[in-house]
Amino acid sequence: MLALGGGPQLHTDKQTNRAIALDAHLLSHRYSAVQTWHLGFSAAHLSAHTPDAENNALWALSIYPQLNLPLPWAKSHDAFFYVRTLAPTWISETRLGERKQGNHFVFQSQVGVGFRFGEQNRWSANLGYRHYSNAGLDEPNEGMDATLLLTLGRRL
Numbered sequence: 201m202l203a204l205g206g207g208p209q210l211h212t213d214k215q216t217n218r219a220i221a222l223d224a225h226l227l228s229h230r231y232s233a234v235q236t237w238h239l240g241f242s243a244a245h246l247s248a249h250t251p252d253a254e255n256n257a258l259w260a261l262s263i264y265p266q267l268n269l270p271l272p273w274a275k276s277h278d279a280f281f282y283v284r285t286l287a288p289t290w291i292s293e294t295r296l297g298e299r300k301q302g303n304h305f306v307f308q309s310q311v312g313v314g315f316r317f318g319e320q321n322r323w324s325a326n327l328g329y330r331h332y333s334n335a336g337l338d339e340p341n342e343g344m345d346a347t348l349l350l351t352l353g354r355r356l
Contacts, residue, residue: 201225201324201353203244210345215250215297219330219346223353225266238266242287242308246332246344248297255295260332262287262308271313279317283326285310291332302338309333314351322355 206218221244229237242262250256264287271280287308294301312328327350333343 201351203328203330203349203351205346205349207345207347209248209297209299210343210347212298215248215253215299217296217344217346218247218249219349220245221330221349221351223351225355234270236268236281238268240264240266244330246296246346248299250297253295253297255293256297258291258293258296260289260291260306260308262289264308266310279321280315281313281326283310283312283314283328289332296344299342299344300340301332301334301342301344302340303334305337306332306334310349312349312351324351324353324355326351
């Protein structure tokens with residue numbers, strides 16, 4: 201899956217971020233009629249646009265479990281889903297623009313909504329929000345955000 205997006209960095213008015221990511225579901229398991237779990241890998245490049253930052257780019261590598269659930273208003277339509285992800289992540293730099301992390305180990309959290317389409321619903325598209333922070337395990341813990349990501353993927 202290919203994800204592209206970005207937007208304003210939350211909690212500052214001087215920084216916007218951009219992200220491009222390549223995500224791959226390595227394993228999938230339909231746990232029940234309403235839950236599908238995926239185990240995957242993500243390689244993301246984030247860049248910051250700010251007037252006076254020291255480091256404006258980093259790489260993030262994640263191994264993630266992802267839970268897909270049907271949207272409450274679309275339970276009769278399997279094509280629509282809600283995405284939740286929480287992933288241990290390594291970042292190449294501890295700073296992105298004005299935002300700082302205490303170390304290179306962080307978590308990627310993501311939420312989004314999407315739909316499947318095409319022959320046998322092999323294609324998927326979703327809109328989501330992606331956040332990186334160390335969950336308070338170290339100081340500083342200034343989150344880094346891609347506030348709007350469009351992801352397009354195809355199941356093989």
